Amino acid sequence: MPVSPALAEDLAAAVADLYEATEGVLIERVRQALAAGIDSPAWVQMKLAAVGNLQAAIEAVIAALQADAAGAIHQAVAEAYDRGQQAAVAELGALPPGRVLAVAEAVPTAPVVDRLARAAVADTGAVHQRILRTTLDAYRDVITRAAAAPALGAQTRRQAAQSALDAFASRGVTGFIDRSGRAWDMRSYTEMAMRSVLGRAAIEAHTDRLGAAGVDLVIVSQAPEECPVCRPWERKILARTGAPGAREVRVEHAVEDGRTVTVRVAGSLPQARAAGLMHPNCRHSVSAYLPGVSRVPAAQPSRGTYEDSQRQRYLERQIRKWKRLEAAALDDARRTAARARVRAYQGRVRELVAETGLPRKSHREQIDLPGRASNPHAAR
Template sequence: MPVSPAMAEDLAAAITVLYEDAEIALIEILRKALAEGIDSPRWAELKLRSIGDLREAVEAVAQALQTDANGAVAQALATAYGRGRQAAVAELGALDIGRELQARRILPGAPAVDRLAASYARDTRPLYQRITRAVLDVFRNVTSRAASTQLLTGQSRRDASQRALNDFARRGVTGFIDSRGHAWELAAYAEMAVRSITARAAIEGHIDALGEIGAALVMVSDAPLECERCRPWEGEILALQGEAGPHTVRLDHAIQPSSLFARTETVAVHVAGSLAAARAAGLFHPNCRHSLGLYLPGVTTRPPHHATPGTTYEDSQRQREIERTIRQWKRRQAAAIDEKTRKAAAAKVRDWQAAARANVAAHDAIIRKPAREQIGQAR
């Protein structure tokens, strides 16, 4: 059975909910901190005195999130790695029961899982440090400028607070910069990171199992709505080890004649490069639809091309954008200080849900997934 990032999507989705729940909790903490006593003439003074309590509440959320997320990721990685190995076992079992039994006797490689878990914990550590700073920055900015804002613009502190909360709900906890220099907000980065690393665990489990029985080559599937990064690798043969560039090798046919006197047949195989090079170029990025299967010389054939008339990769990404916007407006609902603001945000949610339905209706290859429009629900 081929392996693909989709094999671990459910694991990543469940962990992403932890980050979204934390964001809602942070918005609620900040909303209550700003709204309390908002009509008092001493509001700004009282807010600055209460900043220690706010810091303590935010740090508690950040620490709980870090503990829960790291633990959940470690468990998800072990599960994903195991699924990848079982996919390899299924492929081998269809060919040779002896090989299947050999693969089953080999215990999962805990070092690979531990390495990935440690990498995730290290890469996301700055995220939790940023949470407290981001919330306190919003709080300080609103409270310190409330008096001058009212004098200069006539805007009430209630309006100023709501405006800051709306902005915070829209952007989330921002400021985290990845290794490529791209800025992320909390939930978006977490979703990308978790999807990426659980998919990697599934693929590593698969190729580790294949490598243990001497398999050397794999083939990439042809997937619908492929992106520019993946398209060059569709249907190509990749080496688990060895040369990174394109090359041709001659290998024994995977199914040899049973007679001892028959001549051994060989097959010329064009190898597009190494799996490591393909992944470095973007293959199996988060949300990638491609899969990877064992390649048998002379037996495995190139997969058929999946045409998607009237639908492009960009159309599918538009659906993802709409889903993110729906979740953003739902966060705005949570940040509303008064009923009028809450109703306005709810109306925006309905508008964007209509946009989601329209995009699906216009493209047969796109499926609406309402769970992806929810906050705090596995998708």
């Protein structure tokens, strides 16, 4: 069974869902805090005095998130590593019984799982700090803009507050910068980070098991909607470890004693990964290549392009954004307008799926907001 970052995609999404749900809770907390007494002449003074109360509420939400996320991350890493091991065992049935037995025997996994999980939990520390800072800054920004606008005759206090609150709900908790300098919102950053660590766990487990069975070669799949970075490695045979560089190697036949075969190797798996293969959103997989038994598959047409898949990701982000705006609305008219935008973007997703054959991933369009489950009119 091939292994790839996609093998743990559902696990990464489950952890990211915790952060998206937290973002929804924070938007609702800020909305409630601002809406209370908004028509009072002393509203500005009341809201500034209540900053400490809001900070305590936010810190309680973050503490609950930290506890839930730590457990979820450890569980997800352990599951991803186990899936990688199972994938290796499942694809080596063609080997002689003795080698199959070797790969099926227990390999110490706890140290690897703990190392990867600790690193992932540590990486979320900056996320939690950013949540508090961004939410309090947004709250103060709403108060400042709402206080200034009526004096300038530009907007009513409610309109100004809604405008500032919309800006926060639209962008969400942001400010996460990856190593390449790209900016991410919280949900996307968390899911990217978890895909990275969980994909690494599954791939490490897979290659460890192959090594235990004496399998030194792997083959890269052809993936749908492949990106330019990964395309050069499609359907190529790689050395599981060792030196980089293309070469021909003479290796033992996988099942026939005393027979050798020549295999064209495109490089090493570490080399390919360093060049970008198996990045967090990579759709490629690697599987054991058994000399003399495995065959390089014929190229298959893609159901869509990489650009199509990126269009779909954009539409999914817009759906989630307008659902946050719906939750932040201070009145029914704004709520109805936001819901209409959600449905419009959902319609564009349906058109794209019908046009290209891409699979629709409805879970990527969902956010968990307070009261949504009990609201029969909430846009889906």
